[in-house]
Amino acid sequence: MKNMKDLADELQLNSQLSSEDIPDLNLYMDQVIQLFEQKFSGMKRNTDEKVLTKTMINNYAKGELFFPVENKKYSKEHLILISMIYQMKGTLSISDVKTTLARLNEKVTDDDAFNLPELYQCYLQLMAKNAEKFEADLQEHHQDITETIRQLADNDEAYLEQIMMIAVFTNMSNHYRRAAEKLVDELGSDQ
DSSP, X not given: OOOHHHHHHHHTTTOOOOGGGSOSSOEEHHHHHHHHHHHHGGGOSSTTOOSOOHHHHHHHHHTTSSOOOBTTEEOHHHHXXXXXXXXXXXXXXXXXXXXXXXXXXXHHHXXXXXXXXXXXXXXXXXXXXXXXXXXXXXXXXXXXXXXXXXXXXXXXHHHHHHHHHHHXXXXXXXXXXXHHHHHHHHHHHHO
16 A cells, blocks of 8 residues: 555645636636646546536536626636635535535625635635645554554455555545535525
């Protein structure tokens, strides 16, 4: 099984669309796709996977996951919301993402004083902290599993460690997903 530091490096945990990556001018859809592909291509599971497609963006627009675009151009706020959608859709259903972002979309369009880029900067800072925590958790899980598997005295330790790591990761992922869904349900009942 690979080293946990190498695994964390391969995951590119700090790949985020930073505020500096987002231009101040509005972009056409092809430019949005190109920007996301450049920023997140290293996070794809394989070369056939697409980070973002025209169909995805059109579906997000039709599903009202972000406020309407003007003149087929996407603003800085659109890019921020698309980035958040990109991160959330790996765990939540599109319906849950819509529920989560509905009020935020209203704030962006109705409240001139609301500063989405400032909120996004806070989000990015939290994501950086999460990446650090995740790397530490990887090491801790690996150490715990290695010690546990060694007690089994089986000659296939590497395979058993890998199974246990997968099981632990999916278990933790399910805990976080279920917690997020509970919070989405609260938002849905508030709206």
